[in-house]
Amino acid sequence: MKQKNLIKKYDKQVTMYEKNRENPNMAARRRKIINSAYGNILEVGIGVGANFSHYNKEKVHVTGVDFSAEMIKSAKKAASRYQIDTELIHADLDDLDFSPESFDCIVSTLTLCSYPDPVNTLNKFNSWCKNDGKILLLEHGLSHNPFWSLTLKAIDPIYSRIAG
Template sequence: MSNTSDSTRKRYNRIARFFKITESLMEKGKMSLWRKAVWNEANGKVLEVGVGTGKNIQYYPESVEVSAIDFSEKMLEFAREKASIYGKKVDLRLMDVQALDFADETFDTIITTCVFCSVPDPIKGLKELKRVCKKDGQIIMLEHVRSKKPLVGIIMDLLNPIVVRIVGANINRNTIENLKQSNINVKIEKDLMLDIVKHLKCSI
């Protein structure tokens, strides 16, 4: 693991307990509805990348087989608790999306929710998703990105160093461009909150 990845992992281990509080506040808005909509599109053998504290586990459909990864041991501890609470069967593993320990073309569906803001090398991570996704599979993402509105984008750029220092997440990632550079096709791009939070459906 690179030094950047290791420092990010340590940061998320440190703040894992506080994530439960901040996420509960976020879920009071529309985020829970957006998460549920993403998971309603899942089918077959599914990989959730960046399971975190397990905020999506309650939305797992009974019809799918889910593997879920995170590179923070502390986050996974909370995710295991959530799986037990909701009675969901899920294969939880400690793993870095930049170096997935899965064979090529393993999954029918790959889901990420607010993950690629914190992956140290997003292109490397996205190429790994493409590798383990079946040729006729799908990658579904709920991600926040840098706004294309000039003033909003500049504000996000100015605030980004502070946010990264506190929680390790970049608020100005150009995830759409990163997907294109990774040769992943964006089939559906739906704006959920301005042009900052997006629901993306991709193919390879």
């Protein structure tokens, strides 16, 4: 039930994510990590494909996973627009299992805050990624500043109820 509500929230946010796909502030951060992605890539919580424009399209095959059908639809259009060789999987990441060392790189941008047990999810990434591969993360977390850290903790329950 909790996951169903979360999926509905993400389904409704597609237009907002599409508007932000080319956000220049985020683009520099995305480019910095996606530039080094290569080979057979698993991108979790792919959303509307905001990282597609930063992949080296000659060097990648991207398996993208998202549990929001609307996000997957939008990512499909973006993959064709940016000519990225993609396989898109509409599924909850928790229900998927890949063989150990299946991927050269695992990419997660702004998704770890959505998973009920992020440590377990990171352990899965570790298993699915080749030993000499790369796990590329662009995530947000608590501030080191005590005031902001307390404020973030205080608004977190309200924010997650609204945005997921």
